[in-house]
Amino acid sequence: MTMEPALKLVGDYGARYESAIDLKRVEEMHRPLYDEETAISADGNVAAAIPFLQWWRAIIMAGFPITPATKWLEHLAAQTMGGHFDVEVQGRKVRTKRVKQLEAEHAAADWLAGAAAASRDLVFGTATSSVGLDHMTETLRSLGASGLGNVVVVNVCRATANYPLCIEGDPSDTLGHRDDGFIQVMCRGKQQIYDTLLQLPAVGMHPDVMTPTMPAYFGIKDSHRSARLIVEPDQKVNAFLDEALALGQQGTHPPGLLDGDTSLGNCVTSAWFQSFKVGQKRRIQAALEVLPKVAALFQERFGRPGLQLFEQHRMDDAEVALVCLGPDAGTVLQLLPDLRRELEMRIGVVVLRLLTPFPSQAFAKALSNVNAVGVVNEAHHHGRGHLTLDVTEALSESGRHPPVESFFCGMGGADVSAETWRAIARATVQAARTGKVSQRWHIVHEGVEL
Amino acid sequence: MARPLPTFKEHALREDAFVEGHALCPGCMEAVTFHEVGRATDNGKKTVLTLGTFCGEVSTLMYPNLISWGRGPQSPELFGKSLGVMHNVFESSPTIAEAVRDVATVLEGVGAWKAPSPNVVALSGDGGALAIGLRSLLHTIQRRARIAIFVQMNEVFANTGFQFSPTALPFADSSTAPGGLPEDPIDHVGLAIAAGAAFVAQGSPAFAPFFAEVAEEAINTSNGTAVVFVPSPCIAGWKFEEGLTAELGKLASQTGLFPCFRKRAGEPGEVKHVPEKGKRPPVEQYLVKQRRFEHLARLVDGEIRVTPGREGDLAKLQSYADRNVERLKKWAAF
Ligand SMILES: Cc1ncc(C[n+]2csc(CCOP(=O)(O)OP(=O)(O)O)c2C)c(N)n1
Ligand code: SF4
Numbered sequence: 001m002t003m004e005p006a007l008k009l010v011g012d013y014g015a016r017y018e019s020a021i022d023l024k025r026v027e028e029m030h031r032p033l034y035d036e037e038t039a040i041s042a043d044g045n046v047a048a049a050i051p052f053l054q055w056w057r058a059i060i061m062a063g064f065p066i067t068p069a070t071k072w073l074e075h076l077a078a079q080t081m082g083g084h085f086d087v088e089v090q091g092r093k094v095r096t097k098r099v100k101q102l103e104a105e106h107a108a109a110d111w112l113a114g115a116a117a118a119s120r121d122l123v124f125g126t127a128t129s130s131v132g133l134d135h136m137t138e139t140l141r142s143l144g145a146s147g148l149g150n151v152v153v154v155n156v157c158r159a160t161a162n163y164p165l166c167i168e169g170d171p172s173d174t175l176g177h178r179d180d181g182f183i184q185v186m187c188r189g190k191q192q193i194y195d196t197l198l199q200l201p202a203v204g205m206h207p208d209v210m211t212p213t214m215p216a217y218f219g220i221k222d223s224h225r226s227a228r229l230i231v232e233p234d235q236k237v238n239a240f241l242d243e244a245l246a247l248g249q250q251g252t253h254p255p256g257l258l259d260g261d262t263s264l265g266n267c268v269t270s271a272w273f274q275s276f277k278v279g280q281k282r283r284i285q286a287a288l289e290v291l292p293k294v295a296a297l298f299q300e301r302f303g304r305p306g307l308q309l310f311e312q313h314r315m316d317d318a319e320v321a322l323v324c325l326g327p328d329a330g331t332v333l334q335l336l337p338d339l340r341r342e343l344e345m346r347i348g349v350v351v352l353r354l355l356t357p358f359p360s361q362a363f364a365k366a367l368s369n370v371n372a373v374g375v376v377n378e379a380h381h382h383g384r385g386h387l388t389l390d391v392t393e394a395l396s397e398s399g400r401h402p403p404v405e406s407f408f409c410g411m412g413g414a415d416v417s418a419e420t421w422r423a424i425a426r427a428t429v430q431a432a433r434t435g436k437v438s439q440r441w442h443i444v445h446e447g448v449e450l
Numbered sequence: 451m452a453r454p455l456p457t458f459k460e461h462a463l464r465e466d467a468f469v470e471g472h473a474l475c476p477g478c479m480e481a482v483t484f485h486e487v488g489r490a491t492d493n494g495k496k497t498v499l500t501l502g503t504f505c506g507e508v509s510t511l512m513y514p515n516l517i518s519w520g521r522g523p524q525s526p527e528l529f530g531k532s533l534g535v536m537h538n539v540f541e542s543s544p545t546i547a548e549a550v551r552d553v554a555t556v557l558e559g560v561g562a563w564k565a566p567s568p569n570v571v572a573l574s575g576d577g578g579a580l581a582i583g584l585r586s587l588l589h590t591i592q593r594r595a596r597i598a599i600f601v602q603m604n605e606v607f608a609n610t611g612f613q614f615s616p617t618a619l620p621f622a623d624s625s626t627a628p629g630g631l632p633e634d635p636i637d638h639v640g641l642a643i644a645a646g647a648a649f650v651a652q653g654s655p656a657f658a659p660f661f662a663e664v665a666e667e668a669i670n671t672s673n674g675t676a677v678v679f680v681p682s683p684c685i686a687g688w689k690f691e692e693g694l695t696a697e698l699g700k701l702a703s704q705t706g707l708f709p710c711f712r713k714r715a716g717e718p719g720e721v722k723h724v725p726e727k728g729k730r731p732p733v734e735q736y737l738v739k740q741r742r743f744e745h746l747a748r749l750v751d752g753e754i755r756v757t758p759g760r761e762g763d764l765a766k767l768q769s770y771a772d773r774n775v776e777r778l779k780k781w782a783a784f
Contacts (some may be wrong), residue, residue: 142538257534
C-alpha cells in the first residue's frame with residue numbers, strides 16, 4: 001500500500017489520513033464539459049444540473065423523479081451515460097461521473113448523508129420538489145445538524161399539500177422546511193440559478209459554516225422555461241470553487257468515513273444536546289459572514305454579481321417596500337416606474353434570496369426608511385404568511401414598526417398578474433398613508449381580493 | 451471468492467473492533483455479534499460501519515462516553531485497521547452503507563483509492579431492517595450493493611421499550627401487543643433471497659464456528675449484498691435468567707424457530723443445527739425459559755406446565771417452527 005505518512009488529528013472529529021483519497025487524481029480524471037465560455041439556451045433544471053457535470057468534486061448525483069424537478073435528473077442521466085465522462089484506466093472503461101437511482105426520496109437523502117460522510121471533500125447533490133422534499137424530512141433534519149456542508153439539495157418549488165395535488169410551483173415546500181437546518185437560497189432566472197449553484201458549496205463547506213445548502217427555484221415558471229444561459233468553462237468553475245473553499249481557515253477540515261478514524265451521528269442525552277445546538281446555530285449564522293466573501297470572489301472571477309442576501313430595486317429613496325421572492329418579481333420590477341407614477345409614492349422592491357438564516361439585521365437596515373411594507377407570500381400558511389413573520393420579526397428587532405400588509409397570491413403556481421401587483425401596491429401605499437394595515441391578510445388573484 | 455476464508459482459529463485471533471465503553475445489557479447477544487464483526491473486519495482493509503437507530507447504536511455511540519468502535523489510533527501504515535462509523539436515522543443503515551461503497555467504487559475506478567477495497571458493513575435492528583426499513587433493505591439488496599448487513603433479530607423494538615415488531619414469534623408478549631399476536635412473522639430470509647442478495651445467512655454466535663464462517667463469508671462477499679440475520683436473545687425484553695443467552699441462541703435454531711441457514715445466490719444452501727422432525731426439541735423447551743411466553747407455558751418444579759386453554763396456540767407455534775424449517779429448505783434449494 002502506498003500510504004504517505006500524513007495523519008492529522010482534527011479537533012473533536014478524529015484522525016484524518018490525508019492521502020487515503022487522492023483528490024488530485026479525481027481532479028485529473030475529470031472530463032471537462034465546456035472548454036470556453038458558452039451561451040446556451042437552458043431551462044432552470046438544466047441550469048441547476050450543469051454545475052454537477054462541471055465540478056470534478058461531484059462524482060455521483062442521487063435521484064428520484066418528481067415533477068417539476070425530474071429533468072434535472074434526466075439531464076444528468078443522459079449526460080453521464082453518454083460516454084463523455086468515460087475514461088480508460090489500465091485498459092478498463094471507467095465512468096467518472098454517475099447518477100444513482102434510489103427507490104424513494106427518503107433513500108436519496110440517506111444516500112447523500114452516507115456519500116457526503118464518506119468523503120467530505122467531494123460534493124453530493126440531488127434535486128427534488130414538494131412531497132419529495134417532505135419525504136426526505138427525517139434525514140434533511142439530520143443533515144441540517146450533521147456538519148456535512150458538502151450536501152446540496154436542489155429544491156424545485158412546488159405546492160406541497162396533495163389535497164389537491166398540484167404540480168406547479170409555489171414555495172410552500174422550501175418555506176415549510178426552514179427549520180431543517182439548511183442554508184436556503186431562492187433564485188429566479190436561469191443565470192441566477194446556475195451562478196448560485198456555482199457558489200453554494202463554498203459557503204456550505206466553509207469550516208465555520210459546515211451546513212448543507214438548499215438552492216431553490218420555482219417549478220414550471222423557472223424549471224420549465226428556457227432562456228439564455230452563459231456557461232463558464234469547467235476550468236474556471238473548478239478553480240473558483242477551490243479558491244473559494246480556501247477562504248476557510250486551513251487545517252480544520254474534518255475527516256470523512258473513508259479517510260478518517262471518525263464517528264458521525266452519535267446520540268446524546270439532554271445534558272449535552274444543547275451544546276450541539278449552540279454549535280449548529282453558530283455555524284448557520286456564520287453563513288451571513290461567509291456568503292458575501294464568496295460572492296465578492298465570484299464577482300471578481302466572473303464579472304457577474306455573486307450571491308446576495310436579498311436584491312434591492314429602487315430602495316435608496318423608497319417610502320414603501322414590496323417584499324417578494326422568485327420569478328414573479330420580474331413582473332413588479334417591470335411595472336415599478338408605472339406604479340410609482342400611478343400611486344404617487346416612491347415604491348421600492350426587495351427580492352429575498354437568503355431564506356435561512358434570514359438576514360434580519362441587513363434587511364431591517366435596508367427598510368429603515370420606509371413607512372409601509374407589503375409582503376407577498378406565494379405559499380399557504382396558517383396565519384399571515386411565512387415571509388410576513390420573518391419580515392415583521394426583522395423589523396421589530398430593529399425597533400421599527402411600520403405597518404406590514406400581508407398578501408397571498410400565486411399559490412399553486414397561479415399567475416401573479418400586473419393587476420395583482422397593482423392591487424398589492426395599492427393596499428401597501430394605503431397602509432403607508434393611514435399608518436395601519438387594512439386587514440390581517442389579503443388573498444389576491446387577477447387583481448381581485450378573494 | 452479470491453482468497454480462501456480464514457479458519458476459525460485465524461478469525462478468533464484477530465483484533466477486535468468492538469471495545470470497552472458500550473452500554474448494552476450484560477447478557478445481550480448483540481455484544482457477542484459485534485465482537486465477531488470486529489474480528490471479521492480485521493483483514494487489512496479499512497472498515498466503515500453504518501448503524502441504524504437501535505440498541506446497538508444508542509449503547510455504543512453515546513456522547514460523551516467512549517465510542518465503543520475502533521481499534522485505537524493507527525499509524526498511517528496501519529490504515530487498514532482504521533474504522534469510520536456513522537449513524538443517521540432509524541431505517542437508513544443499508545442505504546448509507548451503499549453510498550459509502552458507491553463513493554469508494556468510483557474512487558477506486560479512477561485510481562484515487564490506492565488501499566484495498568474497504569469493508570463496508572451495515573448494522574441494524576430487525577425493526578430497523580424489516581419494519582420501518584424494509585424498503586431500504588430490499589432495495590439496497592436489489593441494487594446489488596457490495597455491502598454486508600447484520601440484522602439483530604430480537605423480535606421487539608427493544609430500544610424504545612420492547613414494542614411489537616413484525617418479526618415477533620406468534621404470541622410473544624410485547625409492550626404494545628400484550629400476549630402477542632397470532633400471525634406468523636415476516637419471512638425475512640425469503641425476502642432477502644427474493645430481492646437478490648448474493649449471500650443470505652441466519653446464525654447465532656452461540657454456534658461460534660458457524661457464525662465466524664458466516665461473518666467472514668459475508669464480509670468477503672464481493673458480488674452483491676450479504677445479509678446475515680442474527681437471532682439475538684434480549685435479556686431485558688424476553689425476560690430470561692442471566693446466563694441463558696447462548697443456550698437460547700442454540701435452542702432457537704434447534705427448535706426450528708430460527709434455524710442456522712446460509713446460501714449463496716445460484717448455489718444450493720444449507721439449513722443447519724436443526725435436527726430432523728421428531729428429533730427436534732419441542733418449542734415449549736425454548737419458550738418456558740422466557741417470561742415473554744409465560745402466558746402459554748411455564749416451568750413449575752422443572753416440569754413444563756401448559757396454561758389450560760392455550761394448547762392450540764402452542765400447537766400453532768410448533769406448526770410455525772415446522773413450516774419454517776420446510777420453507778427454509780425450499781429457499782436453500784431456490
Ligand atoms: C422514524 C422513527 N420512528 C421511530 C423511532 C423510535 N425508535 C428508535 S429505535 C426504535 C426501535 C428499534 O428497534 P429495532 O430495530 O428492532 O432494534 P432494537 O432496539 O430492538 O435493537 C424505535 C421505534 C425512530 N427513531 N425513528
Ligand atoms: S434491551 Fe435487549 S437488545 Fe437492548 S441491549 Fe438490552 S438485551 Fe440487548
